[in-house]
Amino acid sequence: MSLRFRLLLSFTSVVIVSVILFVLSSYLLSVAVTGDVRSLNNFYKIHYSLHPLSEEEESLFLDLKYLAKNDPEQLKNMQLLEKYNTDLKMEKAALVVRVNDSILYAAPSLSSVDFPFILPEYDMRNNVIRNTLNAGSRFFSYSKFDFYFSSETKEKGSIFVIHERSPFAQVIRRMLPILIGLFAVILLLTGFLLYRYVTRKIIKPLDQLRRSAEHIKDGDLTFELKAASKDEVGQLVQTFDQMRQRLYESIQLQLHYEENRKQLISNISHDLRTPITTIKGYAEGIRDGVTNTEEKLNKYVSAIHTRASDMERLVNELLYFSKLDLKKEPFSFQKLELSAFLYNTADDMSIEFHNQHVDVTWENMPEQPLFVLADREKLKRVLINLFDNCLKYMNQPPKCITIAVNHDEDDVVIAITDNGPGIPEEAIPHIFERFYRVEPSRNQTVAGGSGLGLAIAQQIIEGHGGKIRASSELGRGTSISFTLKRVR
Numbered sequence: 001m002s003l004r005f006r007l008l009l010s011f012t013s014v015v016i017v018s019v020i021l022f023v024l025s026s027y028l029l030s031v032a033v034t035g036d037v038r039s040l041n042n043f044y045k046i047h048y049s050l051h052p053l054s055e056e057e058e059s060l061f062l063d064l065k066y067l068a069k070n071d072p073e074q075l076k077n078m079q080l081l082e083k084y085n086t087d088l089k090m091e092k093a094a095l096v097v098r099v100n101d102s103i104l105y106a107a108p109s110l111s112s113v114d115f116p117f118i119l120p121e122y123d124m125r126n127n128v129i130r131n132t133l134n135a136g137s138r139f140f141s142y143s144k145f146d147f148y149f150s151s152e153t154k155e156k157g158s159i160f161v162i163h164e165r166s167p168f169a170q171v172i173r174r175m176l177p178i179l180i181g182l183f184a185v186i187l188l189l190t191g192f193l194l195y196r197y198v199t200r201k202i203i204k205p206l207d208q209l210r211r212s213a214e215h216i217k218d219g220d221l222t223f224e225l226k227a228a229s230k231d232e233v234g235q236l237v238q239t240f241d242q243m244r245q246r247l248y249e250s251i252q253l254q255l256h257y258e259e260n261r262k263q264l265i266s267n268i269s270h271d272l273r274t275p276i277t278t279i280k281g282y283a284e285g286i287r288d289g290v291t292n293t294e295e296k297l298n299k300y301v302s303a304i305h306t307r308a309s310d311m312e313r314l315v316n317e318l319l320y321f322s323k324l325d326l327k328k329e330p331f332s333f334q335k336l337e338l339s340a341f342l343y344n345t346a347d348d349m350s351i352e353f354h355n356q357h358v359d360v361t362w363e364n365m366p367e368q369p370l371f372v373l374a375d376r377e378k379l380k381r382v383l384i385n386l387f388d389n390c391l392k393y394m395n396q397p398p399k400c401i402t403i404a405v406n407h408d409e410d411d412v413v414i415a416i417t418d419n420g421p422g423i424p425e426e427a428i429p430h431i432f433e434r435f436y437r438v439e440p441s442r443n444q445t446v447a448g449g450s451g452l453g454l455a456i457a458q459q460i461i462e463g464h465g466g467k468i469r470a471s472s473e474l475g476r477g478t479s480i481s482f483t484l485k486r487v488r
């Protein structure tokens with residue numbers, strides 16, 4: 001059974017049960033008000049006019065009617081009328097007899113009622129013998145019979161058996177069917193609206209979820225779900241969509257890794273093949289006797305040595321990077337005084353700076369000792385990689401490197417800025433990827449390097465819990481900055 005059908009069923013049963021309960025309670029109420037158990041019989045009758053009298057009253061009325069038909073003169077006998085009235089009184093009814101336009105007899109209990117004006121017209125065919133009438137605020141139901149006292153004189157007469165009713169009970173009885181109808185309509189309408197609301201709020205989102213799940217099953221992870229509400233169902237939809245998004249991202253990442261892996265193998269092969277080919281060429285030269293002089297031999301051997309060293313360096317870098325990447329390289333953190341550490345590292349590079357006529361400027365160096373938590377060797381490696389890049393890519397004088405230190409309560413930001421050629425905007429997001437080089441030919445002679453320097457720097461800084469970022473402007477220079485945690 002579908003949820004939709006179940007809901008419809010439950011709403012319908014709520015409506016039916018409510019109507020039954022309403023009818024029952026209305027009946028009990030009407031019994032309580034009128035004290036008349038037989039009112040059940042009258043329950044569905046719109047008007048007293050159908051049953052104005054009780055059975056006993058009706059039988060007395062029939063007796064009177066019989067007299068009117070067969071011996072009408074008897075109805076002028078006041079004693080007889082009195083007797084009938086007494087009988088009727090037992091039943092809480094009363095007798096009224098009319099002769100022509102005047103009242104011959106009216107029960108004493110009705111003495112205050114102005115009957116000549118309120119009684120209906122004569123209707124000698126007796127088409128309507130049961131009806132109701134109002135006298136001021138009082139309300140009566142009656143049965144009446146019109147007759148001639150004698151066919152010659154055409155003297156007209158009427159007998160009325162009248163029963164006073166409570167107007168409240170009357171109103172209830174009159175209104176009850178309308179009320180029940182109205183109640184049922186309101187209930188139905190409410191049920192329908194509720195059903196629509198629940199369908200919209202629950203069934204529709206569930207339907208959406210099912211469709212999305214089907215898309216996922218078929219491998220389509222781009223199908224987006226939008227939560228229409230913030231309630232539990234909306235939250236479920238939202239969480240489901242987040243799950244889809246994560247799944248999508250992780251698959252994309254997987255594909256990206258796969259692509260990276262392929263790229264890595266291709267890069268390694270390329271970067272290793274070039275020096276190997278060169279080494280092979282020089283070795284063949286030696287074997288074939290090209291190096292016929294000492295000088296030539298030395299040149300060949302030293303070229304082989306250089307290429308082998310390049311290869312060694314590349315393999316070492318790669319190994320180091322992969323250890324960092326796999327989190328297999330342990331960090332030994334210690335408290336470092338930053339200024340001294342930076343001055344020392346720059347000092348180690350001073351020969352290279354001097355050879356390439358590079359000016360080093362210091363900016364914002366703290367006057368008080370500033371301590372950071374760092375792995376000395378690894379942090380030095382980061383700085384050397386950054387200085388290396390500056391030296392390698394700055395291609396025209398004046399060459400200038402700025403080292404700036406900024407700090408707040410928790411972090412220190414170190415920025416190494418050069419005035420070299422800069423990095424194209426579209427390349428900036430990629431320079432921290434392994435093997436990525438802006439100059440795509442992978443021709444190491446243009447500006448030697450395997451594209452691992454910044455990738456290693458990023459791994460190390462992230463290992464310190466910091467962040468590294470680059471900003472650059474073509475033709476103006478490049479700035480690489482990274483954060484470290486302060487210690488006090």
Ligand SMILES: Nc1ncnc2c1ncn2[C@@H]1O[C@H](COP(=O)(O)OP(=O)(O)OP(=O)(O)O)[C@@H](O)[C@H]1O
Nearest residue numbers: 389390393431437438449450451452453454455478
């Ligand atoms: N200061 C800089 N000025 C201009 N370009 C830079 C600078 N620093 C990095 N780059 C660009 O970013 C790329 C990646 O730098 P990275 O240090 O990772 O590799 P690499 O220098 O080519 O090789 P490696 O550092 O492994 O010898 C470089 O190839 C270069 O194109």
Ligand SMILES: [Mg+2]
Nearest residue numbers: 389449453454
């Ligand atoms: Mg580099």
